[in-house]
Amino acid sequence: MSAESGLPPERSIARKFLGVVLPPLVVLVVVVTGWESASRAGLLHPVLYPPPSQVAAAFGRLLTDSTFYSDYWLTIRQIVAGYALGITVGFLLGSLFTLLPRVRVIFYPYLIAFQALPKVVLAPLFIVWLGFGPSSKIAMALAISFFPVLINTMLGLSLVDEDRLRLMRALRATDWEIFWKLKLPAATPNIFAGLKTGLTLAVFGTIAAELVGSTAGVGTQIKTYDGLIRVDYVIALVLSLGIFGLLVYLGMERLDRKITFWSKEATRGA
Amino acid sequence: MSVFDARDLTKIYQTSSGPLLALEDVNLAVGDGELVSLLGPSGCGKSTLLNMMAGLLDVTKGSIDFRGEPVTGPSRDIGMMFQKPVLFPWRTIFENVMLSVGVLKLPKKSSELRAREVLGLVGLEQFADAYPHELSGGMQQRAALSRVLVYEPGVLLLDEPFGALDEFTREAMNLELLRLWERDKYTIVLVTHNITEAVFLSNRVVVMTPRPGRVVRIVDIDLPQPRTREVMRTSKYSDLCFEVRELLGVDH
Numbered sequence: 001m002s003a004e005s006g007l008p009p010e011r012s013i014a015r016k017f018l019g020v021v022l023p024p025l026v027v028l029v030v031v032v033t034g035w036e037s038a039s040r041a042g043l044l045h046p047v048l049y050p051p052p053s054q055v056a057a058a059f060g061r062l063l064t065d066s067t068f069y070s071d072y073w074l075t076i077r078q079i080v081a082g083y084a085l086g087i088t089v090g091f092l093l094g095s096l097f098t099l100l101p102r103v104r105v106i107f108y109p110y111l112i113a114f115q116a117l118p119k120v121v122l123a124p125l126f127i128v129w130l131g132f133g134p135s136s137k138i139a140m141a142l143a144i145s146f147f148p149v150l151i152n153t154m155l156g157l158s159l160v161d162e163d164r165l166r167l168m169r170a171l172r173a174t175d176w177e178i179f180w181k182l183k184l185p186a187a188t189p190n191i192f193a194g195l196k197t198g199l200t201l202a203v204f205g206t207i208a209a210e211l212v213g214s215t216a217g218v219g220t221q222i223k224t225y226d227g228l229i230r231v232d233y234v235i236a237l238v239l240s241l242g243i244f245g246l247l248v249y250l251g252m253e254r255l256d257r258k259i260t261f262w263s264k265e266a267t268r269g270a
Numbered sequence: 271m272s273v274f275d276a277r278d279l280t281k282i283y284q285t286s287s288g289p290l291l292a293l294e295d296v297n298l299a300v301g302d303g304e305l306v307s308l309l310g311p312s313g314c315g316k317s318t319l320l321n322m323m324a325g326l327l328d329v330t331k332g333s334i335d336f337r338g339e340p341v342t343g344p345s346r347d348i349g350m351m352f353q354k355p356v357l358f359p360w361r362t363i364f365e366n367v368m369l370s371v372g373v374l375k376l377p378k379k380s381s382e383l384r385a386r387e388v389l390g391l392v393g394l395e396q397f398a399d400a401y402p403h404e405l406s407g408g409m410q411q412r413a414a415l416s417r418v419l420v421y422e423p424g425v426l427l428l429d430e431p432f433g434a435l436d437e438f439t440r441e442a443m444n445l446e447l448l449r450l451w452e453r454d455k456y457t458i459v460l461v462t463h464n465i466t467e468a469v470f471l472s473n474r475v476v477v478m479t480p481r482p483g484r485v486v487r488i489v490d491i492d493l494p495q496p497r498t499r500e501v502m503r504t505s506k507y508s509d510l511c512f513e514v515r516e517l518l519g520v521d522h
Contacts, residue, residue, distance in 0.1 A: 163356045170324055170350040171373040172343070181369065185360045262359040262401060 050232035059236040068221070072244075075206060075218040078134050082141020083202035087195060090146035094153025099179070111150070119144045119205070123212040137209040137217070144205035145198035152194030156187025189263040192256045199252055203245055271338050273425060273457045274300040274323055278332035281318050281483075291482040292318045295332070298476060298485065305451055305458040307468035307475045309514065315483020316461045316476075317429055323459060324350055324427050346374055349418030351431040355410035357402040357417075364389070364398040367416045374421055381420065388416045392446065408439035412446075419450070428460045432467070440464075444471060445499075452496050465518070469510045470497060477517045486517050 032052045038044050039051035050058075062068045097104035123140055130136040160183060168178050210219025218237060225233035281293040293315035300306050308316035321327040322334055325343040334341050336348075357366045364385060371381040389395050392412040402410055411431055418426065428447075432440040444467060451458055462468050468475045475489045491510055493501050501507055 161356075163352055163354055164358070166326060166352070167350070167356045168373065169326055170344050170348070171370050172346065173373045177373055181373065182358070185358065188360070260360075262403065 047229060048231060050235065054232045055235045055239070058230070058232040059239065062233065062236055062240070071217050071221050072240075074134070074216050075137075075210065078137040078217065079141055079202050079206045081134070082138040082206060083145050083199055085138065086142040086145030086202060087149045087198055089142065090149025090194065090198065091153050091191070093146070094150045095157065095179075097150075098154055098157040098183075099175075111147070115147050120208050120212075123209045126209065127213040132213055132215050137206045137214065140205040140209035141202040142205075145202040148197035148201065149191070149194040152190045152197075153187065156190030157183050159190070160186070189260045192260055196249070196252050196256065199248060200245065203241075203248065207241065271302075272299040272335075273302055273304075273337060274298070274459070275335040275338075276319070276323075276332070277334075279319070279322065279329065279334055280331035281315065281322065281327065282330045293322075293483040296483075296485050298488070300457060300459060303455045303457055304473050305460065305471055307460045307462055307472040308478060309462055309465065309468040309475050310478030310483075310518065311463060311480055313480035313483070314478040315480070316478055318483065319478075320427050320429050320459060320461050324348055345425075346421070347423050348425045348427055349421070349423035351411075351414055351418060351426070351428045353430040353433045355402070355407075355414040357410055357413055359402050362399050362401055363394060363405070363413045363416075366402065366413055367420050370417050370421050376421060384422075385416070385420050388419045389413075391419070391450070392416055406439075408435055408443060411435065411443060423456075425457045426459070428458065430461050430463070433462070433464075440467070447471065448497055465511055465514050466502075469493075469507065469514060470502060475514055477514055479518070489514055489517070 035044070035049070036051045036053060039046060039049060044051075046054075093107075097108070119140075122143055123136070126136040126139045126143075130139055157179075164182055164186070165178070168182055173181070206217075207219045210217040211223055214220045214223075218241060222234055222237050225231075225237065276296050276298045279293060279296040279298075280291075283290045283292050296315075296319060298306075298319075308319055310316050318327065322329060323336070323341065325336075325341045325345060325348075329341075336345060357363075358369065361369065367385045367389060368381065371378065371385065386395065386398070389398055392415055394409060394412050394416065397405060397409065397413075402413070405413065414431070432443045435443060447458075448471060450456070460468070460471060469491055472491050475491060477486045477489060478484060479486050489510065493504070493507060493510070
């Protein structure tokens with residue numbers, strides 16, 4: 001694939017740097033230096049809009065603070081637990097609704113109504129019911145992440161190729177075999193799309209619940225520094241969450257490509 | 271005893287614009303080891319007839335027997351091939367061949383050996399671990415054929431299996447099919463809309479016309495066996511092709 005551009009590798013790398021990497025970097029440098037100079041020139045309030053150098057220093061101090069790591073570890077465990085429960089519920093309900101349309105007819109209107117709800121409003125309820133500890137964060141992550149998995153599982157399982165179905169029928173496959181050997185593998189690209197959206201939402205749900213009421217976690221740190229009007233620390237924590245989210249997403253993307261590598265070619269002949 | 275025996279076989283589809291007569295009063299017996307082609311333009315009911323033989327469609331009127339028993343559903347002694355290879359893109363070629371083994375619950379160990387053997391038979395032994403999208407259309411159809419041959423059905427029902435291939439590949443696949451047929455004595459029913467292909471391959475050609483699907487005539491192809499490319503040079507071959515063409519109507 002390296003021969004794509006028809007150029008020797010070192011030239012295509014140079015071209016990629018000029019075309020893809022450089023422009024965003026230029027924007028970053030312009031924004032950061034602009035902000036920094038505006039701040040130093042007294043055009044921006046130094047407490048409300050701390051200069052990038054101060055944010056960087058705050059970030060540095062966070063990285064040497066052990067509570068930064070313990071809070072992240074707690075938040076990550078909450079995300080993982082809520083996400084694991086959410087995708088399990090989403091996948092099982094999605095499969096159930098596909099296999100048993102009668103059950104779907106009963107529950108579907110409620111699910112749609114639930115989905116239409118801005119789910120952050122549930123956070124206070126979960127905290128009242130489950131307390132300030134991890135349970136309410138896990139419940140929030142679950143509630144917000146199951147739906148995209150559910151919908152995409154249903155979509156993937158319902159898109160069955162007639163010829164493939166005819167093949168399975170000619171082999172006298174049972175409904176279970178048709179599900180396990182045909183529908184489920186064929187649905188993995190859709191299911192993965194749901195898993196990716198769900199993960200982003202699980203991160204969002206956990207942090208949101210922490211912001212509403214919690215005793216530990218990244219969201220709590222943000223709230224604490226916010227209360228102290230240490231905007232530099234708040235921005236540093238927000239940046240760290242941005243990096244965290246990006247890493248999680250890239251990992252998921254990699255896994256997706258590894259498992260559904262065939263889906264881009266699926267339309268050809270097969 | 272005939273392998274297939276259709277008597278006054280009729281199929282009416284219920285469509286949104288009312289009932290559609292797809293097949294009317296078809297009588298056809300297919301003998302053991304015979305290669306019979308169902309030939310006709312689109313809409314002549316040839317695929318409908320094949321799917322009824324396979325037990326994938328129910329009968330509206332008349333009857334169809336498979337080895338003396340009414341067809342009630344798919345049989346494990348019948349292998350089907352479609353116009354598209356219908357390989358599962360998430361499985362390697364070998365795993366695709368093993369799909370039928372898994373669904374039919376055949377012994378795994380011996381079937382794996384058989385799968386390798388069958389892939390060798392169609393010239394795909396080098397591609398066992400490749401994925402379908404890495405293969406050409408002709409190779410994909412060979413893989414689809416292997417998926418059928420692996421469980422050793424006595425009967426092959428082929429629904430325009432080479433219809434989507436280019437002329438050269440189609441001819442190569444035809445010769446390959448003949449080789450396998452002569453080697454293992456399958457009973458084959460082939461659906462096609464290609465006159466020369468039907469005449470070249472078959473013992474008998476069932477000529478069908480559309481709206482509604484009807485059998486015009488069943489033409490005996492008394493060309494010498496085994497068939498080779500040389501058969502196509504004989505005047506007998508051209509006469510038969512011409513005869514069939516006449517039956518279908520000149521402008522087919």
